[in-house]
Amino acid sequence: MSRTADHAQRRSQIARAVCELIAKDGFDTVTVARTAARAGVSVGLVQHYFPSKDDLLLRAFQEVSDTARGRVAAVIEEGTRHERSIAAVLLDAFTEYLPLDGTRRTEHRVTRAFAGRSLDSPRLAEVDARTASALRAEVAQAVRNGVECGEVEPGTDADTAAVRLTAVSEGLATQVYRETRQREEAAPSNGDQRASGHEHTAARATAILRAELAAVFTGECRQYAR
Structure with a gap:
């Protein structure tokens, strides 16, 4: 997998995690830490892609x-x-x-x-x-x-x-x-x-x-x- 494709996959993975959190508890409960845990990635990676x-x-x-x-x-x-x-x-x-x-x-x-x-x-x-x-x-x-x-x-x-x-x-x-x-x-x-x-x-x-x-x-x- 190319680096560009890998980045796109990681962004989609994180985005899906956000969608799941919103569906469960609403957007106000979405945090970087909860998103990272849901996506199975580090907090730093989430912050890197989404400031x-x-x-x-x-x-x-x-x-x-x-x-x-x-x-x-x-x-x-x-x-x-x-x-x-x-x-x-x-x-x-x-x-x-x-x-x-x-x-x-x-x-x-x-x-x-x-x-x-x-x-x-x-x-x-x-x-x-x-x-x-x-x-x-x-x-x-x-x-x-x-x-x-x-x-x-x-x-x-x-x-x-x-x-x-x-x-x-x-x-x-x-x-x-x-x-x-x-x-x-x-x-x-x-x-x-x-x-x-x-x-x-x-x-x-x-x-x-x-x-x-x-x-x-x-x-x-x-x-x-x-």
Whole structure:
């Protein structure tokens, strides 16, 4: 392994440890010592790569963002391969951002911690705004593609539609997280009850996303017409 690859692996290892600590106890409990112990590295190594707590949070945020975007990219690739409509692909893509399992709940907690910290940190706020802007731009392009293929009415404002869809997705993610957390706290030993509740939450969230997408993608795709 090259030195560059080794450094990247160590940074990711430390970032994953931060994510695990945030998921367990929240960002306020993250310290260099706890991060080092969780990652199985020295305190000095953590400080070498991440001089400040904001540096730790930024790397953790980048880690979960890259992971989620990787899943979304796979969804898009599969949708294209199977000639699915843009609306159907977007539904699955937005679902990847909903905290419906342990991995995505961890990602959501890290994202929320980052957003909260960015309120008082111009450096983090810039990254937060840039990340959100990039997602809106991708959704807006999907809407424009929908106009081209017949799924979206001509004259639809793609940027406004993108703001609408991403705002719904972001707010819905918070609601889903809140519901699942309250359910697990209320019935910590009743796995069947929690599972049933989680299934209901997932089904309702999917229905909401589908309805919002249907309001924008009102037509049929001509791209794969035979």
